[in-house]
Amino acid sequence: MNEKNALNLLKRFSDGLPKFEDGRIDYSNSDKAPVITVFVRYKDKILLLKRSDKVRTYQGKWNTIAGYLDEVKPIKEKVLEELREEIGIHENNIINIKYFDAYEIDDKKINKIWIVHPVLVEMKEKPEIKLDWEHTEYKWISPDEIRDYDTVIDLYRTLKMVLKRGEKF
Numbered sequence: 001m002n003e004k005n006a007l008n009l010l011k012r013f014s015d016g017l018p019k020f021e022d023g024r025i026d027y028s029n030s031d032k033a034p035v036i037t038v039f040v041r042y043k044d045k046i047l048l049l050k051r052s053d054k055v056r057t058y059q060g061k062w063n064t065i066a067g068y069l070d071e072v073k074p075i076k077e078k079v080l081e082e083l084r085e086e087i088g089i090h091e092n093n094i095i096n097i098k099y100f101d102a103y104e105i106d107d108k109k110i111n112k113i114w115i116v117h118p119v120l121v122e123m124k125e126k127p128e129i130k131l132d133w134e135h136t137e138y139k140w141i142s143p144d145e146i147r148d149y150d151t152v153i154d155l156y157r158t159l160k161m162v163l164k165r166g167e168k169f
Contacts, residue, residue: 003074006102006117009034010072022068024070034102034115037081037158040089042123045140046159048149049086052136057110062149069117075099079119087138088130089123090141094120105154116154120162 008146010025013034020027040047067082069075079097083089100112100118107114129138141149143163147154 003075006075007072010069014072027068027070031111032113032115032151034069034117036067036069036075036078036082036117036119038082038119039159039162040065040121040123042126044142046143048141049135050137052134054133058152061152063151063152063155075117081165083121089127093124093127094121095124100146107153116158118158118162
C-alpha cells in the first residue's frame, strides 16, 4: 500500500470513529484497525519484544515494534515515533526503512481484523534497547528462530514478507 492510499485509509477511519482526548483515533470498538509491524534488524538478527500485561491485546506474546495507525500522518513519522517510544531508537542510527504492501489478518479470537503495514528498519549499529511499559524483555534472534516463540498472530508470515528472497529463514 503506498503512502497516499494509507493516508486515505486513515482519513476514512478518522472520519468514522471516535477520538481520544488527545485526538488519536479510538479503535476500541472497531472490528478493523490499521497497524504497523516494524521489524528491527541489525546484521543477521531481528529484535523480538515480549508484550507486558499492561497492553490491551496479546499480553505475554512476542512481537516486534507495533502500533495503531491512529493519526492521519505519514507512516514514516509513525514508525520513527514508535521506535523512539518503545525502545529508544532514533533516526540517526537507521540505515534504511523499507515498506511493504499492507494485508489483513482476521483474528477471530478477539473479533478484530488487523490491517497490517509491514516495515523493516535496518540499523547501522546494534542499538542500546530501552524498553517502555509495553514490553518486559527483548531478544535478538535469527529469523529462523521465530517459530520457537509464542508470538502475536501471523508474525512469522509478516517476517517472511519483509525478508528478501534467498535470506536464511
